[in-house]
Amino acid sequence: MIGQMLMCPMLDDRNHTPSAHQMAGLGVWDRTSNETGWSALLGEARGTADVPPYAAPARADDLSGLPPAFIDVGSAETFRDEDVAYASRIWQAGGIAELHVRPGGFHGFDSLVPEAALSVDARAARLRWLRRLPGEMA
Known part of the structure; x- marks a missing residue:
């Protein structure tokens, strides 16, 4: 693998961040949806110490050695x-991450409103990153 393109990734089964609490009951994918999704994947292990980092990447102790990430x-x-925490942890481990936090963007904004300027900009940034990716590995 030469890179990871992570678009609105679901990384932490614990569902305990400020944004998870802020968005409870709002949008197309809220805190309850998140709990449902993680429970479908992990069953009763969701939120416990038994969750492996391959299932929930936020659980990984060491993020060194990962390919460049676009988040x-x-x-x-x-x-x-x-x-945002995942990108920070990649940087702290000496890795490469390009992080974009889209102002006002909600989950799936680029699919639900593809002609919005925010969506157009997001797709263009992803394409630019993909085009640069082989050079980053040189």
């Missing part, structure tokens, strides 16, 4: 804080 998230969505 794209809206400022008005449940995953905002866990995605």
Whole structure:
């Protein structure tokens, strides 16, 4: 793998970040939706110490050695804080991460409103990153 393109990624089964609480009951994917999704994947292990980092990347102790990451998230969505924390942890481990927090973006904004300027900008940034990616590995 030469890179990870993470668009509004769901990374932390604990669902305990400020943005998860802020977005409770709001938007297309809120705190309850998140709990449902993680429970479908992990069952009763959701939120416990038994969750492996391959299932919930926020659980990983060491993020060194990962391929470059492009992380794209809206400022008005449940995953905002866990995605920002993930990018920070990649940088702290010496890795490469490009983080975009889209102002006012909600979960799936670019699919639901594809012609909005925010959506157009997000797709263009992703494409630019993909085009640069092979050079970053040189």
